[in-house]
Amino acid sequence: MLLNKDTMVVGRDVCLVPYSAYHVEKYHRWMQSPELLELTASEPLSLEEEYRMQKSWQTEDDKLTFIAIKGTEQPTTVDAEISRMIGDVNLFFPFSPTIAEINIMVAEEKYRRMGYGEEILLLMMTYAVQHLPVETFSAKIKDDNKPSILFFSKLGFKKVGYSDVFKEIEYQMPRDTLKKINCKTLTYKPFKD
Numbered sequence: 001m002l003l004n005k006d007t008m009v010v011g012r013d014v015c016l017v018p019y020s021a022y023h024v025e026k027y028h029r030w031m032q033s034p035e036l037l038e039l040t041a042s043e044p045l046s047l048e049e050e051y052r053m054q055k056s057w058q059t060e061d062d063k064l065t066f067i068a069i070k071g072t073e074q075p076t077t078v079d080a081e082i083s084r085m086i087g088d089v090n091l092f093f094p095f096s097p098t099i100a101e102i103n104i105m106v107a108e109e110k111y112r113r114m115g116y117g118e119e120i121l122l123l124m125m126t127y128a129v130q131h132l133p134v135e136t137f138s139a140k141i142k143d144d145n146k147p148s149i150l151f152f153s154k155l156g157f158k159k160v161g162y163s164d165v166f167k168e169i170e171y172q173m174p175r176d177t178l179k180k181i182n183c184k185t186l187t188y189k190p191f192k193d
Helices: 021-030 034-039 047-059 078-083 116-131 146-154
Strands: 007-010 014-018 063-070 085-092 099-106 136-142 158-163 168-174 184-187
Touching (some): 047 063, 063 116, 099 116, 136 146
Antiparallel strands (some): 063 085
C-alpha cells in the first residue's frame, strides 16, 4: 500500500518503517528458519520471489506492511537500519477495507517476550485506525501456536471461529476496544533501493 511509503511510526522502544527492497535480503534470511516458517504459516520463497513479494506489499491496495526496527531515531544509513530490524507487521484486507487481518513476526529471537511484539502490534493498529476505515482487526492463528494464542488473547482479541481445514483459530478485536498507544507519525525518506 502506498499509504505508508513515506511514513515512520515512532513508539516508545521501536519504530515502524516501510518495507523497502533493501530490507529483503535480511527478511529472506529470517524466512529460511523452519521455526519462523511454521509460526507464520509461510512457505519458503526464493530471493527473487521475496523481492516480488516486497514490491506487491509496497504497491497493492489490499496490503499494508511495516518493518519494525529497534530504537526510535530515524536511521542515518541503510546498514544502520538493517542492523536494527527485529521483525515486521502486516495488515491484509482480503474482503473489505473495514476488516483488517493482522499478523506480526518478531524474527530476532533475542527480542521476543520482551514487550516489543505488543508495542509493534499496537503501533500498527493505532496507525491503521488513524488512517484507514478499519472497524475490526482479525488474527488467524494455527491451533498449535500457543505463544501467539496467548499473545493475542492477552491483548483483548476474542475467539470468533475455527477452521478445521486449516487448523486455525480466528480471533477478532473491534476498533473501539483497541488500547491505542502514544505514537508519532513522521515523514520518512527511505534510502534509495
